Amino acid sequence: MSLDATRTEPRRDRPTSQEARRRLDHARGTRLIQLRALTDTGQTVEDHLTSAQKQSIERVLKEIDAAFARVEDGTYGTCLGCAKSVPAERLEILPYTRHCVACQHRAT
Template sequence: MSTNLRDTADQQRITRLRATLTTDFEAQTARLTELTADTGDPGEAHTRSALIAATRQSLAQIGDALRRMAEGGYGTCERCAAPIPVERLEVLPQARFCVPCQQKHG
């Protein structure tokens, strides 16, 4: 495969991943809005608090991935600077690390 065709295919994958991340960001934002609405049920406060924290973390990770895309650093491991395989990004689009670095540093 020529470099241009590979680059085009990579760009198409990145475009699809960006769309996925944007959709996920919008869904998580809507979820956070719902979770932060006061239901008045004190029995749900702890569970709701945990869900809010998890949703905020997810939003931060997605936002970071979108920022890396905009800045040109998306798909590069933040620890070793190796390319993150596209297959990993397709499963976990907000991945910051390659699998070996993720396993080493948990």
């Protein structure tokens, strides 16, 4: 299929719950592999860089779990800041995101 081909199917505002779960499962699996690789390096927790990486991965895993909860309660894909739909493109890149880009910028 060429890059300039037109799309024949309409674009949805949000992924289906099945698509969201699939993306979240993939994101979780990737982070668990990264965490396992860090653990297998044999470096101690005192290593500042390793410790920071582990904390970052664990934080994302918690965000993924929270996203699964939002899928279950029907709020997945809704920005927690402004209550508007998070663009599907953003959810493809960050399936566990809680905010649209504008609200994320305001939060940081």
